[in-house]
Amino acid sequence: MQRLWLIFAQTVTVALALLFVVTTLKPEWLPQRPTVIALHETPASGEEEKPSTGSYRDAARTALPSVVHIYTTQDIKAQRHPLFDDPIFRHFFGDRPEGQPQRNSGLGSGVIVSPNGYILTNFHVVEAADDIQVSLNDGHTYKAKLIGSDPESDLAILQIKADKLPAIIFGQMENLRVGDVVLAIGNPFGVGQTVTMGIVSALGRSHLGINTFENFIQTDAAINPGNSGGALVDINGNLVGINTAIYSRTGGSHGIGFAIPVSSAKNIMEQIILNGAVTRGWIGVEAQEITAELAESFSLPDTEGALIAGVVRGSPADMASIRPGDVLLAVNGKPVKDPQVMLDLIAALKPDTNAAFRLRRDKSIVEVQVRIGKRPTMRPERE
Numbered sequence: 001m002q003r004l005w006l007i008f009a010q011t012v013t014v015a016l017a018l019l020f021v022v023t024t025l026k027p028e029w030l031p032q033r034p035t036v037i038a039l040h041e042t043p044a045s046g047e048e049e050k051p052s053t054g055s056y057r058d059a060a061r062t063a064l065p066s067v068v069h070i071y072t073t074q075d076i077k078a079q080r081h082p083l084f085d086d087p088i089f090r091h092f093f094g095d096r097p098e099g100q101p102q103r104n105s106g107l108g109s110g111v112i113v114s115p116n117g118y119i120l121t122n123f124h125v126v127e128a129a130d131d132i133q134v135s136l137n138d139g140h141t142y143k144a145k146l147i148g149s150d151p152e153s154d155l156a157i158l159q160i161k162a163d164k165l166p167a168i169i170f171g172q173m174e175n176l177r178v179g180d181v182v183l184a185i186g187n188p189f190g191v192g193q194t195v196t197m198g199i200v201s202a203l204g205r206s207h208l209g210i211n212t213f214e215n216f217i218q219t220d221a222a223i224n225p226g227n228s229g230g231a232l233v234d235i236n237g238n239l240v241g242i243n244t245a246i247y248s249r250t251g252g253s254h255g256i257g258f259a260i261p262v263s264s265a266k267n268i269m270e271q272i273i274l275n276g277a278v279t280r281g282w283i284g285v286e287a288q289e290i291t292a293e294l295a296e297s298f299s300l301p302d303t304e305g306a307l308i309a310g311v312v313r314g315s316p317a318d319m320a321s322i323r324p325g326d327v328l329l330a331v332n333g334k335p336v337k338d339p340q341v342m343l344d345l346i347a348a349l350k351p352d353t354n355a356a357f358r359l360r361r362d363k364s365i366v367e368v369q370v371r372i373g374k375r376p377t378m379r380p381e382r383e
Contacts, residue, residue, distance in 0.1 A: 056197060059236055060195050060237070063168060063185055063231055063238075064185060064193060066137075066168035067137065067186065067231050068109065068112060068134050068136055069134070069187040069193070070109060071135065072108070072126055073131045074130050108186075109186035110125070111229070111230065112168060115163060115164055115166075116162075117159045117165060118147070118159050119158040121242075123155055125156070125229045131143070153212070155269070168233075170239050170266060171234050176234070178202060180200045181197065182241075183234075186226060187227070189225060191226075198255075200219055212343070214340065216244070217232065217261055219232065220257070222257070223259075228243060228244060280347035281349030281350065282373045283317040284311065284316055285308050285315070286309045286310035286311075287308055288306070289307070290304070290307050304336075305337075305360065306338060306339040306342040308326045316373045319370075320369065328342055328358075331356070331357055351372050351374040354371055355369070
């Protein structure tokens with residue numbers, strides 16, 4: 001029995017020695033074990049992979065350098081509360097110097113529109129700011145100067161002392177359609193430059209009570225505080241709008257954001273740069289929408305037009321004998337659907353020119369010529 005055990009041990013030793021030699025010197029002689037998972041990987045290369053279908057990296061790469069962060073500060077004086085005169089209050093909380101200066105800070109976004117430093121943003125981003133700092137995508141920061149603003153459209157133009165800046169490419173508003181993919185770029189909540197994606201939900205949104213002149217692009221691309229003044233771009237990275245406002249009950253994005261169309265922004269921007277302000281037509285009337293109840297009480301055939309509710313004494317409308325109760329139907333042949341359309345049509349007229357106004361007065365149609373005046377500067381009320 002001992003001899004058999006010795007033969008077995010020697011056999012095993014020789015077999016293990018042979019296996020070691022074959023594994024080390026001739027591993028290909030051994031049968032191959034199947035792999036658990038077969039992976040298919042693209043070969044590594046020094047070139048960047050082309051974007052797959054559905055990627056918007058090229059659009060983001062094109063537009064990102066043109067979007068800036070805007071930081072504003074405002075000097076305010078602390079008002080002295082009567083409690084500061086209470087000895088017990090002062091014992092626990094100390095004295096507070098009269099008129100101690102404080103700083104109120106804000107943030108937003110902007111878009112570089114020219115290589116020599118002009119930046120387009122929202123008026124409410126820089127409103128009442130004493131100091132404006134602009135931070136570029138490359139990290140450089142510049143002190144900005146306010147060139148001009150238009151509160152009624154909520155737009156403003158800044159300029160920094162720099163050149164050869166990456167100006168954004170302006171898109172064509174007439175090519176934008178509901179359902180088109182758009183990217184919103186800005187600095188939400190100050191976290192840094194951020195890109196969000198959505199579609200154009202609607203065009204020509206008005207009657208929102210945001211600005212005096214409204215013609216918004218509605219999008220579901222996430223827009224949050226800090227995005228104001230940033231860029232809304234198409235899939236080619238071209239500017240189609242300036243992000244301005246959101247509809248929200250909590251302050252966060254609910255998928256309803258509004259941007260000023262590039263066509264309106266470009267026209268206002270050029271006027272501010274050339275003239276320092278925006279010039280609009282004005283006739284001095286107050287109008288209201290015609291509801292079904294008003295149409296019935298005034299015996300009107302429909303609700304089209306704008307009901308003249310008041311006329312400023314000595315205004316162009318007063319000089320042309322327009323009076324309360326008239327219904328404005330058309331301006332220079334363009335139909336007036338409601339007071340917002342009336343406002344836009346009149347604002348587009350050049351001051352010191354004549355325009356034909358078509359009115360319904362009682363049951364007759366009246367045509368009058370109105371000498372257009374210059375609209376005075378008005379600031380929309382903000383809550």
